[in-house]
Amino acid sequence: MFASMTNSSIPSTAEKINHRSRPVLSVRHLKINLKTDSGNVAIVKNVSFDIHPGQTLALVGESGAGKSITSLAIMRLVGRGGNEEGAQVTGEVLLDTEQGPIDLIQAPISTIQMLRGKTLSMIFQEPMTSLNPVFRVGWQIAEAIVTHEKLSWAAAEARALDMLKLVGIPDPLARMRAFPHELSGGMRQRIMVAMALSCRPRLLIADEPTTALDVTVQAQVLNLIKRLQSEFGLGMLFITHDLGVVAQMADTVAVMYAGSIVEYAQVQRVFSQPLHPYTSALLRSMPSLTHDSAGTLLEPIRGAMPAMQDLPKGCAFHPRCDYVLSPPCTTTSIPLCEPSEHHWVRCVRSEQSKGER
Amino acid sequence: MPLEIKLCCIITAALALAALFAPWIVPFDPNATNILEKLKPPFFLEGFDGVHWLGTDQLGRDLLARCLYGIRVSVGIALLGLMVSAVVGTIAGLAAGLVGGWLDRCIMLVVDVFISVPFLLLVLVGIAVFGSDIIVLILLVGLARWESYTRIVRGQVLQLREMPFIEASRSLGASTSSIAWRHVLPNIASPLIVLITLNFPAILLLESSLSFLGIGVQPPTASLGRMVGDGRDYLIFSWWVALAPAVVIISITFVVQTMGDFLRDALDVRIDD
């Protein structure tokens, strides 16, 4: 019974991406500077991407690459009015709302607070720290609802109950009155999903939502997220370091390295024809269930990703790259190019660039 | 190091050196009375005689000398008392945390009893029974706040016990005492040092209060608290008799407290690494 499900395929993702529809989120030249003891450090250098309705963009990279802070900047949890002191965020982050596109970087914090939870939601890795331990779970969902919509408390609670049923919580009526610590990790994450989707947002940001979960629970939660995404036509920014999850969840993939996007294409292209040496090295270094263990040794990438204060001159990856060319890789900053349609790469060793972004 | 901390260090060093080299700084015997010279004003007031820079007290004793020697006595008692309480408290905390079980419960019971009894009362009873001998004073003052070390050390030990590197040490074959010495003590050193620094002003004030009340250090020995107590009767016309020692007490307390706070913040950063 379990074996049958791995072979069914779903329609090609290219069909899902209608490039003529307006993107739900459009990020252009996002740059985040942090004030540290050693001066101003750019932790995110130049990030641009689009997310269309119903489409998932996976932001992939190692820890320290800048994925999480990118998502925090989009939510304005860093930057002006945000938590991080001394973080300057520049660039343009356009969220498509009912009132038209709003630039999340420039808008006043009051606008952002109105949008958060309603048009734009986020779920985090650790549900225990994202849920308030002293309030019952049903209460927390209802509270999220009344903050954004003009509903009576009773109506909000009814909607909260519906959400619990929607996310597959068994015995939802009893669970409404449970406290977070009384629930398992998987259930708490489902509650997070319920809270995030309770006001039918257009964009969901998921930052490693299943990394802390057991693999069987992860499968259930990912299944849930996929189902709800297609039901609601949600755009999703999915942050992870697990390439298996990327393969199963993403339509497009953006690979981040040392604060910049180094490859950006549809998921099948990234897996079958990676153009950036880092992407191919990453694919070769990940232990995978489908690799035949006989003879196939892991190829670790030598060295480690540099800290943002100690970036080398030129391409940030060149010290670990097997294809490095002395100029220009070691001297000039490499721009993002589009060697084939809808496939962007920040590397001079891929095919001739056709245009710059 | 911020400017104010540098200043505090300089002041501490200056006071310490002054107290140490007192005999060479002031030619007067702090206990030598001379009724003819009584209640001479200090250098910033009219009537200054050019010899006694901080003036003299009601028995003609040079106040500068008495202050410097007083620092020796008061700070000396406070430091020794501090050591006593730190050592006793730390050992109790280590035993409670590492051995656990009934020993832990016993020690914590004693701690709870100690906290419930007003400490000053204990000290008064102690002095009434054992007298005001300096050794007695050091021991009694040394009982002040011993439980603060115990609780902190025990808390730290309980936390540390769960750390994988302690388990790693056990898996290498280390005994409990080896773990205590190699791993626990170095890791609790920082909070302990901060606690010691922050407790010092309290113990100094305790000694000063006792001496002020007349039950601490006995005359003719100069003690800062005693001097303030003696100066009480002359506050209206010869207020400098109480002022000098009071200023010294306040300065030392303030300076050490500030440095302790700074130390706590500085060391905390490293602890969180």
Place this chain on the structure above:
Amino acid sequence: MQNLVTVRGLTTSFEVSGQGWRRKLLHAVDHVDLEIREGEVLALVGESGSGKTTLGRSILRLVEPSAGSVEFDGRELIGMSKQQLRLLRREMQLIFQDPFASLDPRMTVMQIIDEGLSIHRLGTAPDREKRVFEMLQLVGLDASLSARYPHALSGGQRQRVGIARALALRPRFIVADEAVSSLDVSAQAQILRLLADLRQALGLTMLFITHNLNVVKMIADRVCVMYLGKIVETGPTDLVFKSPAHPYTRLLLASVPNPNPLERSNWDLPNFEPPSGLNKPKGCAFHSRCPYAVALCEETTPSLVDAGVNRQAACFRLSDIPK
């Protein structure tokens, strides 16, 4: 091939506060039988609550088992005196999961690796120092790192120090408890490679505890699957992964995300929460989530039976489950 470690009927229980005032007994390891042959790498696989971590520590007696026997190289560990155990510790070591918390932040790398040698008073101080440098080289760390403190090292480097510390005593048996789970992707691959090389070079026997099935294939000869304190399947890694016998193993393998974007799965898995170890269902621990469960499964606990060459599984329905 000899068995280096033989475990029979091992049970480790903890008292936990259950609902209200009552203290319940949690059988983290529930009557486990296990054999580890000399020179082999056995992977112990399971999700949270499976008992794999407790089993690893129980074998080393870092956690005291409540019942059963553990034989190491013919010697019975349960009941052995503290002194004898201390000596035996030199032959069996543990590599920890958390590279940050498993090193004393106040000790230098040299002191950390030297600790085992100094506890057992092996050689003079210069001898031990030489040995520490040997170990640093063995794990691929530069000798200059010996004077550094853990906070100056990366996660991968710290893990290497932990491995060097474990190997300094020249143990025969290593328990690696989620040794790569807390590491970055790059570091993970590097450490796995290192462990595979070291195992080859030093002829180590390893018990590799992990929840990450992908990693198992890379390093383990045999795999042992645990569920709620019991072993439900054992066998050679290739065979178990290609054709899992026990329904739980099948569920586990089917849940791992397939890194091929052209093969999207529905993940139409039964939506049941794993039961807690405190309220283990009567009979087979897995029956509440098992699509093949029958009445027998709810009544009686299955024991490990043969399921092929060198393979065992604890299930009554083995012959009825379609391949």
